[in-house]
Amino acid sequence: MSQRLGRAARLIAVGVILAGAVLVVVNPAQAADIVLDGAFADWLGQPVAPDPAGDAASTRTDLQALYFTHDAGGSTAYFMAERWQGSPLPLLLVLYVDTGNDGSYAGPNDRLVTVIYLPFPRGRATVDLYSGEGAYLKNIATSAAWGEAGSDGRRVEWEVSFADLGIAPFQAIRVQLVSLHGGALSDSVAEVQWSPANALGYPLLAGLTAAGAAWLAYRRRRLT
Numbered sequence: 001m002s003q004r005l006g007r008a009a010r011l012i013a014v015g016v017i018l019a020g021a022v023l024v025v026v027n028p029a030q031a032a033d034i035v036l037d038g039a040f041a042d043w044l045g046q047p048v049a050p051d052p053a054g055d056a057a058s059t060r061t062d063l064q065a066l067y068f069t070h071d072a073g074g075s076t077a078y079f080m081a082e083r084w085q086g087s088p089l090p091l092l093l094v095l096y097v098d099t100g101n102d103g104s105y106a107g108p109n110d111r112l113v114t115v116i117y118l119p120f121p122r123g124r125a126t127v128d129l130y131s132g133e134g135a136y137l138k139n140i141a142t143s144a145a146w147g148e149a150g151s152d153g154r155r156v157e158w159e160v161s162f163a164d165l166g167i168a169p170f171q172a173i174r175v176q177l178v179s180l181h182g183g184a185l186s187d188s189v190a191e192v193q194w195s196p197a198n199a200l201g202y203p204l205l206a207g208l209t210a211a212g213a214a215w216l217a218y219r220r221r222r223l224t
């Protein structure tokens, strides 16, 4: 199943990649040693790329946000996907990683991470890694308890090591999360440009493309 998902993801990638003005944000959030346990309080205050409701092919694949951070040691990237409505049905996700930060996700050094999230009954996740060209690289987790469990599961968290991504701390990358429905693209969160920092306390640099920038502007207006 995951091999097929990888091929579908590669084909879909061509149509997904978005362009837009990049807003660079100095985010004071510090590294977080996220625990992959299907509980999500540890994500509080971490960088987030939001996504609106009602823009997907189905409610169960309608994404609300991608959260992203890294460990204090600067060796592992963590991600968390959230959908607007809970469901017992599976959620198929692909995280595209542009490790060259050149706007292309299809190179041999780029990465695709496929996530199969099965909320019911135990909140399991299976995560696999591919190159940007679709070559299978490795299994990251099989039926791991990384998702919200039950009949209304909305969230799943996972990790990818910097080594598996082929990146060094501070290397600028772009990531984009999409959901699939029936083997086709359903929803996509705005592309994030991100420099995962290391353990020395440097600020995290993150940029969101147009949708994220608009959301931040909206938030700022509400706060002032």
Ligand SMILES: [Ca+2]
Pocket: 034, 035, 036, 037, 038, 039, 040, 041, 042, 157
């Ligand atoms: Ca957690």
Ligand SMILES: [Ca+2]
Pocket: 051, 052, 053, 054, 055, 056, 062, 063, 064, 187
């Ligand atoms: Ca959405």
